[in-house]
Amino acid sequence: MGNKxxxxxxxxxxxxxxxxxxxxxxxxxxxxxxxxxxIHSAGKAAADAVYRARVELAENLGCLPNELYFTxxxxxxxxxxxxxxxxxxxxxxxxxIITSKIEHPSVLRVLKRLGTQGYEIxxxxxxxxxxxxxxxxxxxxxxxxxxxxxxxxxxxIGTIQPAAEIGEICRKFSVLFHTDAVSAAGYIDIKPGxxxxxxxxxxxxxxxxxxxxxxxxxxKGVMPSQLILGGSQERGRRAGTxxxxxxxxxxxxxxxxxxxxxxxxxKIARLRxxxxxxxxxxxxxxxxxxxxxxxxxxxNVGFGGISGESLLLALDSFGIMVSTGSACEAGAAEPSxxxxxxxxxxxxxxxxxxxxxxxxxxxxxxxxxxxxxxxxVGRLRSIANLEF
Amino acid sequence: MTxxxxxxxxxxxxxxxxxxxxxxxxxxxGATMRLVEGEVACSKNARTCCSLxxxxxxxxxxxxxxxxxxxxxxxxEFKEYVIENFICSYERGKTPNPxxxxxxxxxxxxxxRRAIELGCDYLVTGHYAxxxxxxxRYYLKKARDLSKDQSYVLYMLTQxxxxxxLFPLGELYKAETRAIADRLxxxxxxxxxxxxxxxxxxxxxxxxxxxxxxxxxxxGKFTDTEGNVLGEHKxxxxxxxxxxxxxxxxxxxxxxxxxxxxxxxxxxxxxxxxLASDEIEIASVNWIAFDSPPEQLRASVKIRYSQAEQPATxxxxxxxxxxxxxxxxxxxxxxxxxxxxxxGEYVLGGGIIV
Numbered sequence: 243m244g245n246k247x248x249x250x251x252x253x254x255x256x257x258x259x260x261x262x263x264x265x266x267x268x269x270x271x272x273x274x275x276x277x278x279x280x281i282h283s284a285g286k287a288a289a290d291a292v293y294r295a296r297v298e299l300a301e302n303l304g305c306l307p308n309e310l311y312f313t314x315x316x317x318x319x320x321x322x323x324x325x326x327x328x329x330x331x332x333x334x335x336x337x338x339i340i341t342s343k344i345e346h347p348s349v350l351r352v353l354k355r356l357g358t359q360g361y362e363i364x365x366x367x368x369x370x371x372x373x374x375x376x377x378x379x380x381x382x383x384x385x386x387x388x389x390x391x392x393x394x395x396x397x398x399i400g401t402i403q404p405a406a407e408i409g410e411i412c413r414k415f416s417v418l419f420h421t422d423a424v425s426a427a428g429y430i431d432i433k434p435g436x437x438x439x440x441x442x443x444x445x446x447x448x449x450x451x452x453x454x455x456x457x458x459x460x461x462k463g464v465m466p467s468q469l470i471l472g473g474s475q476e477r478g479r480r481a482g483t484x485x486x487x488x489x490x491x492x493x494x495x496x497x498x499x500x501x502x503x504x505x506x507x508x509k510i511a512r513l514r515x516x517x518x519x520x521x522x523x524x525x526x527x528x529x530x531x532x533x534x535x536x537x538x539x540x541x542n543v544g545f546g547g548i549s550g551e552s553l554l555l556a557l558d559s560f561g562i563m564v565s566t567g568s569a570c571e572a573g574a575a576e577p578s579x580x581x582x583x584x585x586x587x588x589x590x591x592x593x594x595x596x597x598x599x600x601x602x603x604x605x606x607x608x609x610x611x612x613x614x615x616x617x618x619v620g621r622l623r624s625i626a627n628l629e630f
Numbered sequence: 631m632t633x634x635x636x637x638x639x640x641x642x643x644x645x646x647x648x649x650x651x652x653x654x655x656x657x658x659x660g661a662t663m664r665l666v667e668g669e670v671a672c673s674k675n676a677r678t679c680c681s682l683x684x685x686x687x688x689x690x691x692x693x694x695x696x697x698x699x700x701x702x703x704x705x706x707e708f709k710e711y712v713i714e715n716f717i718c719s720y721e722r723g724k725t726p727n728p729x730x731x732x733x734x735x736x737x738x739x740x741x742x743r744r745a746i747e748l749g750c751d752y753l754v755t756g757h758y759a760x761x762x763x764x765x766x767r768y769y770l771k772k773a774r775d776l777s778k779d780q781s782y783v784l785y786m787l788t789q790x791x792x793x794x795x796l797f798p799l800g801e802l803y804k805a806e807t808r809a810i811a812d813r814l815x816x817x818x819x820x821x822x823x824x825x826x827x828x829x830x831x832x833x834x835x836x837x838x839x840x841x842x843x844x845x846x847x848x849x850g851k852f853t854d855t856e857g858n859v860l861g862e863h864k865x866x867x868x869x870x871x872x873x874x875x876x877x878x879x880x881x882x883x884x885x886x887x888x889x890x891x892x893x894x895x896x897x898x899x900x901x902x903x904x905l906a907s908d909e910i911e912i913a914s915v916n917w918i919a920f921d922s923p924p925e926q927l928r929a930s931v932k933i934r935y936s937q938a939e940q941p942a943t944x945x946x947x948x949x950x951x952x953x954x955x956x957x958x959x960x961x962x963x964x965x966x967x968x969x970x971x972x973x974g975e976y977v978l979g980g981g982i983i984v
Contacts, residue, residue, distance in 0.1 A: 551703060552747045559749070577706060588706045625746050630739050630790045 248561045249607045253539055253600035254397055254425060255565055259491070260450035266494035267452060270487035278484050279475060288486050295493035302500045304433040305459060311466055311476045312489055315456040316424035316445030317348035318469065322458050322480070323441040324352045324391060326467045327418045328361060331388020337361045338387045342374045342403075343583035344396055349422055350579075353391075366392075370585050371532035372401035380411050389418045394426035394437070398567045398580040398596060399531030400540025402430060409438025418464070424448055424456075428499030429507065429537050434459050446488065450601070451495030455488035506601045511538040513599055513608040518543075520612030524619055530581055530594060539600055542567065544586075544593035548622045553595050556618035562611055567596045631657040634752040634796065635745035637737055638662050638692065638699070640684030642818050643756030643799055645691040646807045649814060650798035651754045652695055659748060660692035660699040663741055665708040665732075666829050687818045694816070704740055711735035713829060717839050721847075723890030724966025725870040727783075727935070728827055734786045742794060752796045759784050760800035761792055768792035770918050770977040775803040782935050785970045785980030786916045836868045850895035852879055855888065855904065863897045866890050872905060872962025886962070906959035912969050912981030915950040919978040923952070929971045929978060931956065933963055944971055944978075952981060 250258065270291060276284035278292050293307075300307040313319045324339075331337055341353055343365050357363045364382045368374050374392055383390070390412050394405045405421050412419035420441035423432040428449025434442045442459040446452055458480075460466045465479070472481030499506070518541055521527050526546035544550065550566040557564055567578040581591035597611060634656040636648040652658050662685050685701055692699035712731045719726035737755060745753045758773035759781040768789055773779040787795070799807060811819035830838045840846055847865030854860055861879040863869065868876075873887040879899060888900035910933065917923050923946040930939035931954050941957040954969060963983060970980035 552744060555700070555748060577703075592703070592706060622747060625743060628743065628746065628790075630742060630788055 246561045247607070247610055248563075249603070249610060250563050251597045251599060251603065251607070251611060252563045252565050253603075254400075254448070254596060254598035256447045256453065257450045257600050258602060259447075259452055260495055260498055262498050263451050263491040263495035267487040267491040270490055274486075278486055279473070288484075291486055291490050292484055295489045298493040298497055299457065302496055303459065304435050306462060308477070309434075309459055309462055311458040311460065311480050312484060313443075313456040313458050313480060314454055314482075314485075316346075316422070316443055316448070317456075319443030319445070319456045319458040320346065320348040320420075320422050320424075321352050322466055322469045323420045323422075323443055323460070324349065324356070324389065325469065326460065326464065327389035327391075327420060327441060328356055329467045330418065330464070331386075334388070336386040336388035338364065338384055340364045340366065340379065340382045340387060340390045340392075342366045342368055342392050344368050344372060344398075344580040345391065345393055346397060346422055346424065349391055349393070368401075368583055371535070372396060372399045372530070372580070372584055373532060373535065374403055374408070376404060376407050376411065379408050380415075383411070383415045383417055387415070387417050389420060391420040391422065391441075393422040393424075394432050394442075395423075395430060395537050396531070396580060397425040398578055399542045399584070400425070400536035400598075401531045402426070402535045402537065405432075405437045405439070412440075413438045425537065428496060429503065429539070431503075434461065440464050446492035446495055449495055449499040452488045452491040455485055455492045457492070502601070507538040510599050510601065510603070513603055513605065514538060514541055516605075516608050517541055517597065517599075517611055520609075521615055524616050526619075528590075530584060530586070539598050539603075541597040541599075542581075542594055543597070544590055544595070545619050546590075546593065547626060548593055548619060550593050550595045552622050553593075553615070553618055556622060557595075557611075557614060560610075560614040560618070562614055564595050564597045566592075567594050631655075632752070633657045633659070633748075633750045634754050635659045635661055635741075635748060635750040636697075636754040637741055637756075638688040639756070639824075640687035640691075640818060641756065641824060642811045642816065642821055643758075643807060645688070645756075645816050645818055646802075646810045647754055647756040647798045648691065648695055648697065649810065651796065652697065654798070656752070656754075658695070658697040658754075659745075659750065660688060660695070660697050661741070661744070662688045662699075662701050663704045663708075663736060664701055665704055665712075665736065667705050687821070690817045694814070702741070702744060704736060707740050708732070708736060708829075711740075713842065717842060719966045720835065720839055720867040721892065723866055723892040725964045726966045727968055728829075730783050730786065730968055733783055738787060738791045738795070742791060746794075752794055754796045754798060756799055757784060757797050758799050758802075758804075759797050761795060761797060768918075771800070772972075772975040772977075773799070774801050778804045781972075781977050782932055782968070782970045782980075785918065785968065785977050787918060788916065789918075792918070836865065839867050848895060850897070852877070852897050852899055855898060855900050860885070860899055866892055866895060866897060869897050871964045902961070905961045907963050908956040908959040910954040910956070910963050910969055911947075911951070911984040912954065913951050913984050915946075915952050915979060915981035917979035919973070919976060922946075923979065927971075927973075927978070929973050932970045932972065933960065933983065934967050939972055942971075950981070 276288045278289035296307045353363045366378050395402045409419045418440045421439045424445045426432050427444035440461045445456040470481045528544050530542040577588045577591045634651050638644045638660045689699050715731050716726050716728045742753045757780045758778040760771040762769045772781045847867050852860040852863050869887050883901050885899040889898040926945045931942045932939045943955045945953045965983050971978045
């Protein structure tokens with residue numbers, strides 16, 4: 243084995259922190275450690291850093307600084323966004339919510355619970371390319387609809403939803419629109435103004451920022467419900483000592499991602515297409531999700547008859563880190579609800595692997611991924627034919 | 631270095647098996663199969679081989695041994711090979727043993743294949759049984775600790791499988807296993823043995839089948855062997871041959887389930903002596919001790935996990951069928967259960983009672 247290559251190709255799970263973000267954070271882990279809610283001068287210095295980060299983020303999002311609320315990450319932001327709209331709706335006796343079948347569990351699980359609390363949830367199908375139909379959204383809206391929540395881009399298959407058009411429909415019907423932009427932020431334009439979004443969530447570690455920090459955008463006039471009660475941080479809408487280094491790191495990472503978006507995307511998409519082309523030349527290969535309307539870094543493929551889990555482990559032995567798609571419980575993947583929603587059978591869904599590239603991947607790595615996948619698929623097929 | 635994958639359930643046996651395999655000098659990987667979906671696995675009372683707590687126990691032991699640990703997602707295979715078979719069997723009026731099907735399809739096929747994919751030479755389980763190689767042939771033997779012997783649930787093993795299996799607990803007494811776990815401070819050293827069928831932790835098979843199939847099984851008639859109606863039953867999946875309790879039929883002498891007829895949707899009841907039989911037909915037969923069996927052989931036969939062996943003569947009637955003639959009649963030969971054929975401590979083979 244000797245000098246085995248190590249290729250990180252699981253950037254949809256999380257990304258490596260960028261040097262710029264790390265550098266921005268370090269002073270706040272070290273000398274500037276005060277609590278930004280403290281009144282003394284050290285506290286003031288930390289509060290200033292939070293203020294600057296909020297302004298920087300607002301500039302990149304084209305919104306007001308006080309429309310932003312720091313959370314512990316994407317899941318919390320999604321939870322809070324949905325509960326906010328649900329409570330606003332309930333006050334007007336509107337308890338119908340529209341979503342799609344391919345949302346993240348931090349959206350679907352919240353809606354499932356709301357479904358047991360008197361809300362009615364409409365789960366929209368997606369086409370076999372993984373995209374929600376605008377006509378379906380419009381048709382599903384009722385007088386008692388309080389929220390439409392559709393992700394900006396999917397975390398498993400990378401498909402980019404027509405969020406701006408959905409936002410416009412929602413505006414036309416005066417229904418709140420939330421978009422889970424966790425996978426999209428830093429990779430496509432997700433300015434809430436452009437998407438007509440009233441609520442939007444993102445998470446820093448998906449765009450080379452630190453883990454444990456996320457952001458909820460709530461349009462002026464939409465008051466977020468309190469998910470975490472306690473102190474009066476974040477204008478009383480989210481209690482808990484502010485995570486200053488992470489906030490600073492998120493702002494730096496987001497600026498960097500926005501500035502370099504076009505350039506990075508071009509490079510990443512070229513590697514993606516190269517890999518897709520290489521993988522599709524393996525017999526039995528199938529790409530999941532839309533061929534073009536997908537995030538620059540996302541590849542989701544299955545190889546007939548081979549378990550994605552087996553392939554993941556085989557690639558791991560070559561030093562290549564990928565995933566089988568969905569999030570994990572006890573370290574094991576369920577058959578992906580996203581792939582099932584595309585109309586794949588349970589078996590096909592379980593053959594999927596997700597390769598997600600980022601700005602630090604190289605051409606050499608792309609070639610290595612194709613080469614090793616072809617080898618692994620061949621080996622696994624021969625084992626699959628063993629008789630016991 | 632020879633590589634082994636240890637099937638770790640989170641219980642004490644497979645944990646000690648992992649330790650012993652490591653002591654024997656193998657390069658070890660631990661793995662737990664996830665067989666039932668999240669919400670079942672999370673159920674509060676689940677004390678089975680695959681609840682999430684058990685996964686954590688297995689992980690804990692693997693960590694303390696310093697071996698890599700994986701959780702494999704096999705829920706759809708489990709549904710296809712084990713749960714479907716279990717339900718279909720009840721629907722046909724039989725009483726299946728899903729643990730045997732799980733061994734046949736999950737542990738020794740799906741998991742063994744995964745072990746080979748990972749470059750392993752052997753799959754290790756915590757079963758109490760022994761494998762012996764003589765010439766080119768692998769034989770399956772009872773465990774040294776006869777009170778824990780699990781060879782009954784292993785009769786389906788093929789030569790190809792036996793060649794790739796290790797049962798490190800075969801020579802140990804259960805007390806020794808516990809003592810090792812205790813000495814090593816395993817989290818599960820004091821955990822009790824699993825009892826229930828893992829996907830029906832509350833033991834309510836009928837309720838499980840109805841909710842899985844999303845339907846109810848219609849009531850029908852209890853009859854005697856002459857066809858006289860004795861009462862109404864609550865759906866055939868609720869009964870098993872030999873059952874006496876919970877029939878709700880009053881008679882001068884105690885009545886037992888004698889036969890279940892799925893086509894007519896009737897459950898035939900009879901008195902105790904009628905239940906005895908000395909002839910058993912088995913199908914899906916697997917022979918371990920020979921490629922093709924002699925036309926007839928003297929052996930002892932075990933017709934359910936918890937029953938003593940009975941002396942018998944076995945006649946091979948086809949490629950994978952056989953007829954067992956018991957020396958003395960036994961009560962409640964239950965279709966769907968397995969009959970395993972022994973010669974002393976060797977498992978000759980076995981099959982499913984028709």
